[in-house]
Amino acid sequence: MATGPYLEPKEAGERPKTLITRRQMLIGSAATYLGVPATGFSQDITLAGAAVFVAVKLLEGAISYVGGKLMASALGDPVITDVRAWIENAVAELEAFVSAELKRQLDALVMQQMQADLQGVITNIYQYSSLKPGSRKANADLLHVADTTTATLIPLAQNYDQALFVSTAAMAYRLFALCGRYELDRDPGHITSARGLMDTFLTTSSKIRDRIHHEMLPSTHFTISCSIVGETKYVCTGMRDGNAITRTYTAPETINGRPSFDVMRENIQRAMAPLTDPLQKQADTFIAAANSSIQLTIDCYAKMCRRVGVVYRPPADVHLPPNTKIVAIPDTVVMPGAIIVRK
8 A cells, every 4th residue: 555645745834935034034133133143043933932932031020029029130121122013923823723713803903902002011110110119109100000001901812812922921011010019008909909810811811722722733633534435445534624635545454464444544644744743843832831821820929929928729720730841932032023032
């Protein structure tokens, strides 16, 4: 029985060459702009991984701030050089994996609101964290605006599965604002009052994570259809979303003493590997990054609660693998149209 790859490369679901070329150009131009060699960039990181970069770094900084560091140093100065482009690309990367049944179209007005809100929050947090300690109380309104803005930005972003990492980044900034307000007047209500929003955020984020991960998995889209024609003809075909993508394999009941269905499935799996392996890698990268963000959010808020003498436990429906590891993401990441650097 003949075997081999029966799929044309153009069907492999690869990114358009123009996008890859543009991304490579951005890596080079970003290196020039930032004054560092291009080899300092990770060119193989997926863009979904790049999207979570900001949220992970902010949440790591939030934990440091809860531990007593000044906000500016705790934040580590992660900069989104172009908020608009970052949001657009973060959304676009996940859009392909959100099924039509779950997708809610992000219209221009919603995108503009998210961009304006996030830019405003970033500006206020950075201005506040740059102040001398003696000046902060007089400028508490900077924290108040960041607090109230993220309180509406987070649920807005969570209305759209595609904006998962936008909402996670907004939550990181919110935790900074809440902790900053507590530092000013030592009122535990700034922290304890956020429990409901935190519960909702974690529950919604975990559901969005699961939906997107399911759509990214090769097993969701690729199947092998086998049947018996007549009494002796065994046939199998590789399918993607119900459409045949391999030739039809035929064989008698056994091949070299083995059930023919087993042998044909193995051959078809090898033939589909150029499609399924990259998708599996993308899915693995996404789930690790999403779990990192969720775990860091829990860790940070739990630590904030301990500072005011209460215990926080996440909702029972928030599932994370035991000993979730925080994803190691390069300090400098390039996305089409946006450069993100941790100085």
